[in-house]
Amino acid sequence: MQFASGKSHRHGSHSGRKVLDALKLRWLPRMNRDSRNNARHDISTCPNGYSPVQQGSTSSQSQRLSRPCPHRRPITRLPDELLVHIFILAAQDDVMAPLTVTHICRYWRYLARQTAALWRRVALDSRLRLWNYYFHLSKACTLDIELRLLSHTPSRTRRRDAMLANMSTVELSMHLATRHIQRWRSLSLQLSANVPYLWNTALVACCVPDKSAHAPALRELRLVHPFNDDTKEFMLFDGHAPHLSRVTLCGIRLIWLPSLFQDLTYLDYTHHGFTKGREAAAELLYMLEVSCRLRELRLVFSMTGGRASLVFDNIAFPSSPVQLPCLTYLKLSTDASDIPSAFIYILEHISLPSLNSLSLCTKCDNDHVSFSRLRHVRRAIPPLPALTRVTAEGPWADTSFLSSLLRELIGVHRLTLASQRLDEGSLRILVQALYARAIAGSPLRVLDVGQCGTFRAREIVDAVERYQEVLRLELILPRGTCQADGAELAGGCVTSTY
Template identity: 25%
Template sequence: MPSPCSQCGAFVLPADDVLLDRTPHTLARLAQLSASDEPPGDAELSILRPIVEKTSKRLTLLDEEIPRLKDRLQELETERTALSESHAQNIRILSPLRRIPAEILGEIFSWSLPSHWDVLDVRNCPWVLTHVCRRWRAVALSMTSLWSLISVDFETKPQYPRAMISTQIERARSLKIHFFGYEDCDASSQIALFELLAIHSHRWEELSIQLTSHLGPCVMKDRDLTALRRTWVQWHNAESQTPEFNSVDFLRTATSLVEIGVCCDFRFLPTRLPTHHQLTRYDFDAPWRTHVELLKSLPNIQAARISRHFDNFNDWPEPGDPIDLPHLRRLYVTDHPCLDYLRTPRLEELAIALNATDNKGPDESLEHLLKRSSCIPRCLRIQGHLDAQSTAAILQKNPSFTEFGVTDEDENEDAQRRILSTFLTLFTISNSTPSAMLPHIMKISFASESGDSTLYPLFLDMLESRWKPEESVLKVSELMFRKPSLPCPDPQSLARIEALRESGLKISLLSGDDMDTCVEHWLCKVGW
């Protein structure tokens, strides 16, 4: 009788009890009988009958043992399921998330918010946070700031759930409205949604709006905008700026306004500001005369983007007494002659748009501004056409500029290549250039409109030519791509990037929204 297994209790019949030891002749004879229908002789029967008897007993034993083991297996599986559920429950109880204070959990929630185009979606924050657990829901609903941003874009989505928007309005305290109208979309749905939001205009803290011809009359109504601090206005296309648009005058009640941007683009529309305002930042497309009037009335302005449009055919007036801007720290100009009319004693960052048709570079106007203002700005940005010789002269003459960046915003690929080539020539140190070329530059940045992965080795060649860990003052470099996703560097470039980072140089690779945010900072844009 076989004995039970000490581990599982199963009975096992030894193999030798079934397959008895036989001589090669006997084994060969059994194999021959198995391969034919020849009847066995008395000698073979004496061998086979004990084997069949033993295997029969073994099969009977197995037939009895298998159901018992199946029952045991089911018992183990049931036990494991219950134990696993209990274990998971205890793990959840021990989770560090349970011990995070509500205020810290709320801070984490605020960082989880998506880009504003995706807010009205139950799969995204803050909506999804309310379906995780009771505590998360309570924290999310207590944070009015999580629900402030309401963003609609009729160009990408023609309909929006009004019930969801109403719920979000109820959960928010102040509102940040991003309303992107679309000329070819159903006008009634856009008007109805804007009117729903406008009921709560007294809670608007931020308004970014793209107007259409049918939205204009709704937007231009007198509303309570006393809480509005930041606004951006633009039009979808030329047809959107109908003759009824004579000016942007719905902001007269926005007495708390500190930032404003108006992109007229197609034709100039004067903007009527409240009698009393606190503007510290503005971005306008306007004739130079309008900019002059605005700047003289904005003693507290800290950042300005001066886009001179609609009078480019006119000559510049003779500079008189400069316009004093005692608090201005960041300035962007589309035409460098603007600098001839300003005094900016606290200027820190300057961005200048250049094009190949400029009769002369910005160096003379810039020198006059710096001398007139007695300022020592640290950051210079160039947008568009770049001249290596004049730029090098500016940087060498003004060592206070320790940060320099270029963006090649130009649809022409040849122009982009020329800008990139000039940028690399300006900063690459070779045997033919002095070893101390622009030694005071601590940060170098390049933003590309449509560049690809071929930029990496060129940019790295430039960095490696300047980088000496023991001597170089260079600390930071940025390479940015306007594309939504970052072009993948080749393995060799990746290795070079890591080597530079390990040696102490901070290298940032940005794309899409990250790049847009950075460039907006460069160019002082209010923007979206």
């Protein structure tokens, strides 16, 4: 057998490499182009709402996508369902998280684009093309719409331009969002810019008396604008939002339709300030009469609202107390120098048979403010047979008021105080009331003074120790307080038993 010489062998291998190089140059670009086109076609032809995670099976499209090597990155060993769940949790904290996920690798990008729930949160601003991309990828999933317009103080020459820019941003953003109003799961508008008639600009598309304004999937509504000066009443969604259960309002007047608000379980209402006294109480009582299924109610009267400018000739109070049989939590709050008279009127005309927790709060920073209407509040409070917890802050933590309250509400077993106003005389009154309850067989179990400051807490400890054999009280004190032997840490506070 004859063998070719070394020279001819080298020449043949060289010519073979030339052929391979020619084949690569001719066919590899075409193959790569075809594979990219196939991948794009596979992703674009997925049906709406399709997700390999939701279907629980691995499709041929996902098999074509190369996952990173599992032995190099442990996170790639996670199942797709768990990985997508992590993405969704990240999107709840950061609205830009879905975009970040799509820039990690090709496989994560595929999972993100096929998970509609990942794109449901939309925080509207001037980047309309970005949010339109979110709307497209959310497919048929329900949406969480947010719009925040923060206030700023430009110079006088630019104030008008800033107002026009704010109105333009709100109008264009809401115009884009209302195209998908049928898919809204929640709507949150938080406006703090001092722009006139801003509610009218933001809600004009939601107040159309037509079927196109219905919100069949809406569950939560949040409308906040403390500097509103528009006294207009708005009728939202043509009266149709059958699943609405949570509402937060501040600085707006709404027509309280039963078809919208009769199934509410949570209401956080900050009064708009256009009415006061009996007019404000009558307005609130009608709202509570409609929303009689509330479980949690928060009422706030703020001095930052609009000026009282609406006066009604005929003020109609309900003939019988408004029944709130499901209400278990009530919070009354104000930043005024005294208790609003509307609170007193409301307490006189409601019935709270299931109320479990009562919170009396204030947003006033002045520690020297005293409420002169506390005695009227005490007389107006209805019978509370199920009440077990009371919280009093600032001027509400008046020991004379709380002592008379505790003497009649024998079911209360936990009292929380948050005040720097307690002195030796007021503490003596409170301890004597607790001693009388203990003698009567209904002792207070827990006294939480963790927010009263270390100095006040020491005075409370000294006052309680005098009756420790009878009270048998559990004290929750601030950290750093000199407590009795056997005290234990509870969170950031010290727990002592007397």
